[in-house]
Amino acid sequence: MSALSRHALIIGNSDGIGLHSTRRLLDRGWQVTGVSRRASPVGHDGYQHHVLDVSQRDYVEKLRAILGQGPVDTCIYCAGIGGPPDPNDLGSEVHVFEVNLMGALRTAQAIVPAMVAAGRGHLVVLSSQADALVLADFPSYAASKAALSSYFEGLGLALRPHGVAVSNLRFGFVDTKMARAAVRPFMYTLDQAVDQVELVLRKRPLRLTRPLSMAVLVRLLACLARWRVFFTRGPAS
Numbered sequence: 005m006s007a008l009s010r011h012a013l014i015i016g017n018s019d020g021i022g023l024h025s026t027r028r029l030l031d032r033g034w035q036v037t038g039v040s041r042r043a044s045p046v047g048h049d050g051y052q053h054h055v056l057d058v059s060q061r062d063y064v065e066k067l068r069a070i071l072g073q074g075p076v077d078t079c080i081y082c083a084g085i086g087g088p089p090d091p092n093d094l095g096s097e098v099h100v101f102e103v104n105l106m107g108a109l110r111t112a113q114a115i116v117p118a119m120v121a122a123g124r125g126h127l128v129v130l131s132s133q134a135d136a137l138v139l140a141d142f143p144s145y146a147a148s149k150a151a152l153s154s155y156f157e158g159l160g161l162a163l164r165p166h167g168v169a170v171s172n173l174r175f176g177f178v179d180t181k182m183a184r185a186a187v188r189p190f191m192y193t194l195d196q197a198v199d200q201v202e203l204v205l206r207k208r209p210l211r212l213t214r215p216l217s218m219a220v221l222v223r224l225l226a227c228l229a230r231w232r233v234f235f236t237r238g239p240a241s
């Protein structure tokens with residue numbers, strides 16, 4: 005298939021990695037359809053934007069209506085949020101799961117049947133190396149990414165015989181507004197991150213973890229977190 009005929013759906017692309025990936029694919033001659041809650045800064049003949057919220061009830065119907073009958077070649081799920089929990093109101097924690105996990109599942113619900121019918125297609129989800137951690141500051145972020153990674157790697161194995169590829173791309177820190185930690189070791193620039201997105205589109209691995217230097221640090225932090233969980237007792241009653 006020529007690069008010019010390829011069509012990517014990018015969910016969560018008004019900013020950050022999704023926006024940078026959109027621009028890169030348009031430069032490469034792809035057609036891109038983007039989805040986010042805000043309008044897009046991208047103006048290009050090969051680009052269409054739809055203002056949609058992945059956490060809304062009618063998201064699947066609206067996405068199906070946008071796409072029509074045919075399959076997209078590639079879908080990259082970039083929508084993601086995270087933040088510290090408010091002990092007085094855990095509603096924002098629920099919302100993190102709605103966007104990071106359920107939005108990705110609903111996207112798959114809308115697009116995978118057409119891919120399976122066509123016997124081709126590639127679904128990429130942007131998870132995080134935080135999927136291996138237990139984080140007191142961002143528990144919903146880490147847990148939603150753990151579920152995202154586990155589910156989509158399983159789905160990738162299930163869809164392989166149907167000709168559909170799934171890739172789970174696990175970044176460490178990438179220089180966007182989401183990377184708010186005080187210390188951000190081994191942080192990728194947006195260009196470096198999108199180089200990895202392109203690598204995933206070419207090679208279609210089930211899992212890609214980058215940067216590997218961060219993966220070593222995460223292993224260490226995961227061990228410390230396991231010890232902390234093991235030895236922590238609740239406050240005295």
Ligand SMILES: NC(=O)c1ccc[n+]([C@@H]2O[C@H](COP(=O)([O-])OP(=O)(O)OC[C@H]3O[C@@H](n4cnc5c(N)ncnc54)[C@H](OP(=O)(O)O)[C@@H]3O)[C@@H](O)[C@H]2O)c1
Nearest residue numbers: 016017018019020021041042058083084177178180182183
């Ligand atoms: N940056 C990092 O350090 C890092 C590291 C590892 C993994 N990741 C993952 O990479 C992905 C992209 O992150 P990023 O750094 O590019 O974040 P970002 O700059 O904050 O961009 C997030 C995108 O998600 C969209 N979004 C959020 N809620 C949405 C909703 N309800 N419906 C539709 N779109 C929604 C936002 O658009 P609107 O606000 O317009 O809706 C925005 O375009 C996320 O899944 C993140 O977890 C990031």
